[in-house]
Amino acid sequence: MFKFLKKKLSGLDKGMEEPRKEKTSFPLREKKIDELLWDLEIGLLESDVAYPVIEKIKRNIKAELPRLEASKKEAPARIEEVLRKSILNILSYNRFDFYKKIEEKKPFTILFVGVNGSGKTTAIAKVAWDLINRGKRCVLGACDTFRAGAIEQLTLHANRLGVKLIKHTAGADPAAVAYDAIEHAKAKGADVVLLDTAGRMHTNVNLMDEMSKIKRVAKPDLILFVGDALTGNDAIEQAKKFNETVGIDGTILTKIDADAKGGSALSIAYTTKKPLLFVGVGQEYKDQVLFDPEWMVGRLFGEET
Secondary structure (H helix, E strand, O other), rough: OOOOHHHOOOOOHHEEEEOOOOOOOOOOOOOHHHHHHHHHHHHHHOOOOOHHHHHHHHHHHHHHHHHOOOOOOOOOOOOHHHHHHHHHHHHHHOOOOHHHHHHOOOOOOEEEEEEOOHHHHHHHHHHHHHHHOOOEEEEEEEEEOOOOHHHHHHHHHHHHOOOOOEEEOOOOOOOHHHHHHHHHHHOOOOOOEEEEOOOOOOOHHHHHHHHHOOOOOOOOOOEEEEEEHHHHHHHHHHHHHHHHHHHHOEEEEEEEHHHHOOOHHHHHHHHHHHEEEEEOOOOOOOOOOOOOOOHHHHHOOOOOO
16 A cells, blocks of 8 residues: 555655754755655545545644654655554554453343445354354344345354354344344353344435344444445445444454455544454455454555565
């Protein structure tokens, strides 16, 4: 994502003030700072980064660069350091330990929200696989009753994972499914309840109201938005709308391994002010990993694949 900046930074020595004899540092000219920020803005826009995020990054950098003094040789690395710090701060918003969080009560209920095609059902199965391997007993709730195919898909995952699935017939009340799943978990001493929901379009008011009903009935301990990194700005708008409607606590970003731009991760974190918890890096159950801001910064700068 920021490979274009590395080339730009390598030519910064032409934009440095000549030093006084008693100084060894070279402050940047204001014109050169403006040129650098313009190039950064264009590169970020092309990488699907939301404009408010770009403005935040530019403000952070503009505040730091005039105070930055370094030799011509050191300047590019120092400026890159300022940029990395700004991005890292955004990606680290309100982070918490997911595994400690689920120890707070039993059963711990997680509600998953998102639109069709985001990989939500598979992401739920991956979370279940992870928790099972950590010794947790899970119950799945097939609250997407609008599509028979969604129930079948979750049934397939439940059978593969060897976990209990609570489901009703297609067209049933999704809130009732959520209630039954939680009650079953209480009766059987399960640790975590994972509730799937219909892939609602964030622009459909009636379906978003239905999501609010599920929340009222289930009283989830955690609400996770599942977004597709490849959809760029659409994922950002979806996350924003779901956050306004039901109040998400974190995000799972799928297909990040296929996202060459990386703007979605940066933008969703800033827009919702909620942490990225997991990222999907492949098709297998094991290919959903805890999100690491440092890893993401390295990837944005072309150091990770």
